[in-house]
Amino acid sequence: MDDPVLLTGAGGRVGQAILRGIGEDHEWRLLDREPLSADRLPPGVTDDDVIVADVTDTAAMVEAMDGVGAVIHLAGDPRPEAPWNSVLENNIDGAQTAFEAAVDAGVEKVAFASSNHAVSAYETDARTPEMYRTDDDYGLDGTELPRPGNLYGVSKAAGETLGRYYHDTEDLSVVCVRIGNLTESHPPRNYERGQAMWLSHRDCAHLFDRCIRADYEYEIVYGISDNERKYYSIERAREALGYDPEDDSAAYTLEGEPRDKA
Numbered sequence: 001m002d003d004p005v006l007l008t009g010a011g012g013r014v015g016q017a018i019l020r021g022i023g024e025d026h027e028w029r030l031l032d033r034e035p036l037s038a039d040r041l042p043p044g045v046t047d048d049d050v051i052v053a054d055v056t057d058t059a060a061m062v063e064a065m066d067g068v069g070a071v072i073h074l075a076g077d078p079r080p081e082a083p084w085n086s087v088l089e090n091n092i093d094g095a096q097t098a099f100e101a102a103v104d105a106g107v108e109k110v111a112f113a114s115s116n117h118a119v120s121a122y123e124t125d126a127r128t129p130e131m132y133r134t135d136d137d138y139g140l141d142g143t144e145l146p147r148p149g150n151l152y153g154v155s156k157a158a159g160e161t162l163g164r165y166y167h168d169t170e171d172l173s174v175v176c177v178r179i180g181n182l183t184e185s186h187p188p189r190n191y192e193r194g195q196a197m198w199l200s201h202r203d204c205a206h207l208f209d210r211c212i213r214a215d216y217e218y219e220i221v222y223g224i225s226d227n228e229r230k231y232y233s234i235e236r237a238r239e240a241l242g243y244d245p246e247d248d249s250a251a252y253t254l255e256g257e258p259r260d261k262a
Ligand SMILES: NC(=O)C1=CN([C@@H]2O[C@H](COP(=O)(O)OP(=O)(O)OC[C@H]3O[C@@H](n4cnc5c(N)ncnc54)[C@H](O)[C@@H]3O)[C@@H](O)[C@H]2O)C=CC1
Pocket: 008, 009, 010, 011, 012, 013, 014, 015, 031, 032, 033, 034, 053, 054, 055, 056, 073, 074, 075, 076, 077, 078, 079, 089, 090, 094, 113, 114, 115, 116, 178, 179, 180, 181, 182, 183
């Protein structure tokens, strides 16, 4: 596809993992409410391609979407403990503004950054920590109802529902990626939950590349690496998007050391 991709929240952890991995593979328009320093821009992207704006600003969002082929919507409050006023404004209002602006501008597809916290209440006391281990069969595949464990998770479930609404009423192609736990270089240390839902930087970049390139209607997929410990299925991401991850937290010790060097 030749049209630029709008990436909101471009200066954050997920945005930078995407740009470092596939920054040279697409034309970009980058949006964040914080200015982006030159070291956060991929080669060929200049300040002219950067918009400093809040995702709740309708006029700025409509302008940012002009001529865009696809949107990766990451901007929001990522804190599991975030208070209601923040997730209401940044995550729910922000997502609604992004989807509506995409429709207004005739954008074809939107990838929405959802979260494991949209379903974290499935991790009951009776199921944990066993469900984080390889010898346990309990799993989620994206067809289950949301079951948030906090208000941040509620906001992500709301974003998924907004995506469903804009798909059904406006024919917008929407993929909701329930991202696990993104860390660089090694999985989260001494944290079984984090190792079960690890998303490496290169798998993150590849997954969102597939969100830009694949054809889909409405999808909910899990965004994790191919971890041996996983309780989230990545089959739908493979089938609908052509996701083919390379990493597995089992290649590291619980302390995060590569096993071939341990
Ligand atoms: N990092 C992770 O492991 C996970 C992240 N996610 C989701 O992915 C998205 C990105 O997360 P991170 O990169 O980790 O967060 P981050 O905090 O590192 O980056 C978020 C970026 O969005 C910008 N932003 C926040 N609110 C904004 C607003 N109202 N308008 C414009 N820009 C705004 C911030 O300035 C920041 O650059 C979030 O929606 C988060 O909920 C979901 C699951 C796991």
